[in-house]
Amino acid sequence: MPKAFSQQERERIEARLIGVGKRLINKAGIRFLVVDDVAREAGISKGSFYSFHPSREEFILAVFESWEKEHRGALIREVTEGQGSFRERLERFFIGAFRILEKEPGLATLGVKDIQMIMERLPPERIEAHKAADDRALAEAFGGRAGMERFPPTLLSALQGLAPALFAIALHREDFPPESYQATVKLLSEALAARIAADVEGFAATAAPAGKGETS
Template identity: 30%
Template sequence: MPRPWSEKEKEIIKKNLLIEARRLFEKYGLQKTTVDEIARAVNISKGSFYIFYQSKEELYFDVLEDVEREFKDKMFKNAFEPGMNRRKSFKSFLNQMIDLLITMPLYKEITSSNYELLLRKLPEKTLEEHMQRDQEEVSKFFNYWMDQGWMKKVDIEALNGLFLSLIHFVIHRDDFKGSNFEAAKDLWIDALANYLIIEDDKAEEIKVK
């Protein structure tokens, strides 16, 4: 009988699971990647895989969170580009965010059908913790933008809900026919930027007051 893994060995295996799973998910997609393939890539048995994760969907979600952290800080920190009109800059940020959701290998897997499957497979606690972390991370940027006078002061929870509904809109893009998605996307972006973002001259007036 093999000896049990030490905590350090478990930490290394968990890290390798995230690395190899990301490679396989990006190459083959969530549905076509199997637990056997993931376990083999990390050199553990299929049974050992379930010591770390209840399902491949739970691992996929962890990988997705890592990817989110990679681009979230970069995108949100650079949302307002120096020298560019704030509303134009914010529209550019939203367009980039949506493009990433549609084109990045892991994100483009999340269509309405795959998303529902993912939610059914994940423990409720995992989803709740993810939502909490996500809202806390994004709220830091919203609060900073409001404090700088770049964004209208609105209820943070409502603003988080608004951005979440935008992400759901992108996830369900396959439900739109023809050019409706692009037209609706542009309308979403215009509405958000025009309502939330304070023009440069108005922001200066607020600071003076």
């Protein structure tokens, strides 16, 4: 029977598990990640591992989410606190989002089949929780609930599918002709930023008194 841990112990062990997972995935990729190795290096039994994560796939997703969280703060600050116009900040945000996969060796080795394998083995509620977290992060980048009120409804609907769309493009980066991926990322980032900024500014102009519709 797995050992019972206090809340503080669980937090420390979870941090160790995620750290071990990152190191092993960076070293060999997700296909060679073995639960026995993770548990042993984290100093717990295999049975105890499953009291933290119900499956290997859920653990892999938790590791990916930790990586995502590490980079997300900087991306959000780029929009909320960065220099330049709203459009310029958005452009840097999207370029940064595309490049998250390039910054971590473990993420850089991901392929479409790897993602499909993980998603097929996760319960629907876990996938929905992950998507909801992405939506919250996107909302935070655009100023939280109050900030999102500046967005026209049609744009809000489109933004909900933006994170997985960007991720899918980044996953297929090896399918691009040589030297074209970065140029494509820049072009897409510019186009997305320009369209979103224009829609937000246009919506603000129709909703606010004359002279008060400018987006900061």
